[in-house]
Amino acid sequence: MTRGVNALVEDYVGIRAGTVIGARVVVASRSWVGIGVTGGDDSVIKGHIGDSARVGASCRIAGDLIHRQLDPSFGWDDPGSEEPAPVVEDGAFVGWRALIIGGVNIGAGAYVCVGALVSVDVPAGYIARGRNEFMDPASWHGPLGKSPSFRDAQLRGEERAAVGLTPRDPPG
Numbered sequence: 001m002t003r004g005v006n007a008l009v010e011d012y013v014g015i016r017a018g019t020v021i022g023a024r025v026v027v028a029s030r031s032w033v034g035i036g037v038t039g040g041d042d043s044v045i046k047g048h049i050g051d052s053a054r055v056g057a058s059c060r061i062a063g064d065l066i067h068r069q070l071d072p073s074f075g076w077d078d079p080g081s082e083e084p085a086p087v088v089e090d091g092a093f094v095g096w097r098a099l100i101i102g103g104v105n106i107g108a109g110a111y112v113c114v115g116a117l118v119s120v121d122v123p124a125g126y127i128a129r130g131r132n133e134f135m136d137p138a139s140w141h142g143p144l145g146k147s148p149s150f151r152d153a154q155l156r157g158e159e160r161a162a163v164g165l166t167p168r169d170p171p172g
Contacts, residue, residue, distance in 0.1 A: 004041065022057065040090065047094070056090035056108070063098030063112065068119075089124065091149060098128075109149050111137075 001015045004023035009015065013027050018036040021027065025039050028046035033039070037049050040057035048064040055061055065086040084103025088094065092106045095114035100106060107124030122128045127135045127144065137145040 016051070050085055052085035054085070054087045056088055056092065058091045059088050059093070061088065061094045062096040063094040063100060063116075065094070065100045066102075068102040111144065111147075111149075 001017070001019045001021065003009065003021045004025060006023060007021050007025045007027075009021070009027045010029040010031075012030050013033070014031075015021070015027065015033045016035040016037075019033055019039070020037075021033075021039045022041035022043065024042045026044045027033060027039070028044065031045055031047060031049070033045065033049045034051035034053065036052045038054045039045060039049075040055055040059060042057055043055055043059040044061065045055065046062045048066065049055065049061065050064075050066045053065040055065075065088065067083055067085065070083065086100045086102070086104055086106070088100070088106040089108035089110070091109040092111070094100060094106065094112045095116065097114060098112045098116045099118065100112065101117070101119045104118060105121045106112060106118070106128075107122050107126065109125045110122045111127045112118060112122065113127065113129040116128050117131045118128050120132050122134060125137065127137055127140055129135065135145075137147070139145065
C-alpha cells in the first residue's frame with residue numbers, strides 16, 4: 001500500500017496489496033480496501049471497497065463498491081472470474097449502506113442516496129436512489145437538489161467530453 005501525504009488510516013482497517021491512497025485521505029475505522037484500489041486525494045472512505053475499484057478526488061464513500069461475481073462456479077481468484085470494478089468519479093458521494101455493484105461508473109459529482117442499489121452507470125451530477133433510479137437534481141424536492149456541487153460536476157463532465165475523454169479515461 002502506498003499512502004499519500006497527511007493520509008489517515010484509522011484503527012481496524014484492512015488495506016490489501018497494490019492499493020494507492022492519495023493525499024489527505026481518511027480511511028475510517030472498520031473499512032476494508034481490496035487489492036489494487038486507487039483512492040483520490042481529499043477523499044473519505046468508510047466501507048468495503050472491492051479489488052481494483054477507483055475512487056476519484058474529493059469523494060465521500062460510506063457504502064460498498066463490490067464485484068458481481070457473475071459465474072459462481074469459478075473460484076474467487078480464478079482468472080476467468082475477473083470483471084471490471086466500480087469507478088467513482090471526482091466529487092461523488094456514496095451514502096451509508098449503498099451498494100455499487102460491478103463495473104459501473106458513478107459520474108463526477110453524482111450523489112448516491114443511503115441504501116441505494118446501483119448496478120448501472122450514474123450520470124455526472126445526478127442523484128441515484130432506490131434500485132437504479134436516477135433524478136436530475138432540479139427535480140429533487142428539498143435542499144439536496146439545490147447543492148452547488150451538482151452544477152460544478154456537470155461543468156466538469158462537459159469539459160471532459162469537449163476534449164474527447166470518457167468517464168473511465170484517467171485525467172491528464
